[in-house]
Amino acid sequence: MIDTGSTGGAVRLRPPRHRVSRRALPWWGCRAVGEVLVVLAGMLLAAWWFSLWRELFLPLLVVAVLGCCYVVVMPWWRYRVHRWETTESAVYTASGWISREWRVAPMSRIQTVDTARGPLQRVFGLSSVTVTTASAAGPLSIDGLDHRVAAELAELLTRTTQATPGDAT
Amino acid sequence: MSGSETDRVEHEEHPGRQDLSCWQRLSPRSVLASSGMLAVPLLTALVLRVSTSEDPTRGLFEAAGLLAVAVLVVASAWWRWFFTRFRVTEQRFELRQGNVARSFRSIPRERIRSVDLTAPVLHRVLGLSVVRIGTGQRSEGDSELRLDALSTPRAELLRELLLRKEPATSDTEGRGAAPRTETRSGVELAAMRPSWYGYSTLTASLLLVTWTALASALSSLSDLLRAFGATSWVLERLPHTTEQALSGGALWVGVLVLLGVLLLGGWLGALVISVEMWWGFRLTLENEHTLRVRRGLLTTRAVSLEKRRLRGVELAEPLLLRAARGGRLGAVATGLESGASASGDNKALLPPAPRRVATRIGAEVLDGRVGFPPGERLRGHPRAALRRRMARAGLVVGGVLAAGTTAPLLGPLPWWFPPVTAALVAVPAVLFARDAYRSLGHALCGEFLVTRWGTGVRRTVLLQRDAIIGWRLRQSPLQRLSGVLTLAATTAAGNGCYAIRDVDGARGVEFAERAVPGLLAPFLERRDSEDTTPTGGERTAPSGE
Known part of the structure; x- marks a missing residue:
């Protein structure tokens, strides 16, 4: 499914082994609905304020249709892409939907492991695990994990990184 | 800090001794230096206000206001100085600041990655240096400790002490006092050559900087002239000359001259800036472990870089500079903040210089572990x-x-x-x-x-x-x-x-x-055919799809 190169090379990166929780689907869906509603509300407000109903009708329709597609398609697509895996030596994540990103960080270079739960994530019983390294390229983050799985993962990572020597740079 | 602790601080302070393991103050002259930058323009404004004001009482009020601001500036500088203390213990570097809003920062000495000395003009006149201590921790918001300012010899001493890397545990108490001689002698790797200023002017950003500076200077000059009623004098005479010029059909010549002046002015300005930036540049190998870059005409900067923090080099070739076969060599190192404009240029290892020199120095700072440039051996992209x-x-x-x-x-x-x-x-x-x-x-x-x-x-x-x-x-x-x-x-x-x-x-x-x-x-998985279904290799299990 995830293919990092289509020109017949001999090696490729396989997708990480674990999927995120299925409850991430409604979570992503809710977020998408929120985003689309914000855009629509802005346009409606503009149409009402400047009384531009006729001019903005078509754009509103287009945004509404595209928004519906986005809400329906994006969570499934993300669910197919978002994956994670840990081994004794490294953390491996895949994320994105249209554009994709794969991140690998060795255990010996991990600085902190955090779990975070936003209000919406809490509703669906989800958690995010964020793994920081010393790099300015940003942390690895696994969103939409079942909160128990996330807690276990964070604990496992913390234990493993503590056992691994090195100053993380 | 509690009262008793403060007493201990006062007690422990030995102004004469250079032992940095007790709580130290910044140099008293730093009050002058930090308030001077603001107080001098304020005082000038004050004098101007009083001397040019038509209404004496109003002028006096304004003068009093300005004076109050000046006093406030000096007082806050003094306040900051009075409540700032630092010390270097065996394990840690500690800094206390402020009284109302206190801060206490303590960082392990082995986390200190760089100690940079900067001396702006006023600091230099007063014999002071600003010390910046970089820890290279990106997770903390403010990773840089700043001591503004120490007298230059003490700043040097502090730098040497902090960057010396013996195992801290086995050492004795008062090693801050021991002056070291071998660090004084550095092996010079590169020094400024006059022709390099020319390369430096080929950096387009410098041209832009001079143009903006020129524009703002011209606008403020015209303000000044207008204030003195000189504009009318110029305007009276200007029409004749321009009319003459235009009537001669020399519009194109005028435009060309203007362009030429702009280019030449920009180039000269860039030259001035690059001289200020790179005057007296020296790259030295202080001891086995530390590289040091010193430069600057008015503001002197000295950046030290531990070799074990140097993880690579970067050769940047802006278009113009590349056309002149030049390049800029920078360090890829941990603990050097990048991005911040104020300290963005502290990763420079060389001024813009001939590519040949840049590559040679690049190979040298990496201890010749790699032939630089590896250009010929680079693999191209599809x-x-x-x-x-x-x-x-x-x-x-x-x-x-x-x-x-x-x-x-x-x-x-x-x-x-x-x-x-x-x-x-x-x-x-x-x-x-x-x-x-x-x-x-x-x-x-x-x-x-x-x-x-x-x-x-x-x-x-x-x-x-x-x-x-x-x-x-x-x-x-x-x-x-x-x-x-x-x-x-x-x-x-x-x-x-x-x-x-x-x-x-x-x-x-x-x-x-x-x-x-x-x-x-x-x-990774081996793949022999073009099909896209994941197949388990010998090292990997099926991905559970």
Whole structure:
């Protein structure tokens, strides 16, 4: 499914082994609905304020249709892409939907492991695990994990990184 | 700090001794230095106000207001000085600041990555230096400790003490006092040559800086002239001269002269700036472990860099500089903040200099572990990368064409205007695209990963493979279509991330695995055919789909 190169090379990166929780689907869906509603509300407000109903009708329709597609398609697509895996030596994540990103960080270079739960994530019983390294390229983050799985993962990572020597740079 | 602790501080303070393990104050002169920058203009304004004001009482009120501000500035500087203390214990560097809003920061000495000395003009006159201590911890918001200011000899002493790397545990108490002689003698790797100022002026950003400075100076000059009623005097005489000039049909000459003056002025200004920046530049190897860069005419800067923090070098070649076969050498190191404009230039190892020199010094600071430049051995990128760049150029040309065709709606334009402008844009766009493609390259050179990219500024980065702390692979849908991806090595040094753009997917992954053996291996699978269903290799289980 995830293919990092289509020109017949001999090696490729396989997708990480674990999927995120299925409850991430409604979570992503809710977020998408929120985003689309914000855009629509802005346009409606503009149409009402400047009384531009006729001019903005078509754009509103287009945004509404595209928004519906986005809400329906994006969570499934993300669910197919978002994956994670840990081994004794490294953390491996895949994320994105249209554009994709794969991140690998060795255990010996991990600085902190955090779990975070936003209000919406809490509703669906989800958690995010964020793994920081010393790099300015940003942390690895696994969103939409079942909160128990996330807690276990964070604990496992913390234990493993503590056992691994090195100053993380 | 509690009262008793404060007493102890007072008690322990030995103004004469240079033992930094007790609580130390900053130099008292720093009050002058930090308030002087504000107080001097204020006082000038004060004098001007009083002398030029027509209404004496109003002038006096304004003067009193300004004076109050000046006093406030001095008082706050004194306040800051009075409540700032630091000390260097065996394990840690500690800094206390403030009384109302207190702060206490304590960092382990082994985390200190760089100690930089800067002396702006006023500080230099007073014999002071600002000490910046970098820890290179990015997770903390404010990773830099700043001591503003110490007397220069004490600042030097502190720098030497903090950057000396013996095992801290086995050492004795008062090693701050022992002056060391061998650190004084540095091996000079490079020193400024007059011709290098010329290279330095070829950096376009310097030209821009001078132009903006000139513009603002001119506008304030015209304000001043208007204030003294000189404008009318000039305006009275100006029409005659301009009329004469224009009547001579010399408009084009005038424009050319103006352009020439602008260019020459910009160039001269850039020269002045580069002289200020790079005067007395010296790159020295202080001892086995520390590189030191010293430079500056008015503001002197001294940046120390531990060699074990140096994880690579970067050769930047802006377009003009590249045309003159020059380049700028920078360090890729942990603990040097990047991005912040104030300290953005502290990673410079060399001023803009001939490429030959830059590459030689680059190889030398890396202890000759790699032949630099590795340009000939770089592996090029697939044709898809060229197609992507050409497509981008095509987009730009298309945009210009579209803008050109809609422009007649706004006003009458000849029919040939859109195609001609598009053609004029197309030539450089295609050339840039081709150059961008030819710049792309990557390789493994011994213990280094090399990547090169860019056309406006071509950058060649050598990054130690040990310093790679992870990979980031990105693929946009269009990249996916052409089977390429952007592979980036994440690192704690430099920018934090160095990308190899538009590399062939399979080869990129293979390359990453060769660069850091074992990191990607558990996540790779062999693939013999073109089919896209994952099949378990000998090292990997089926991915559970």
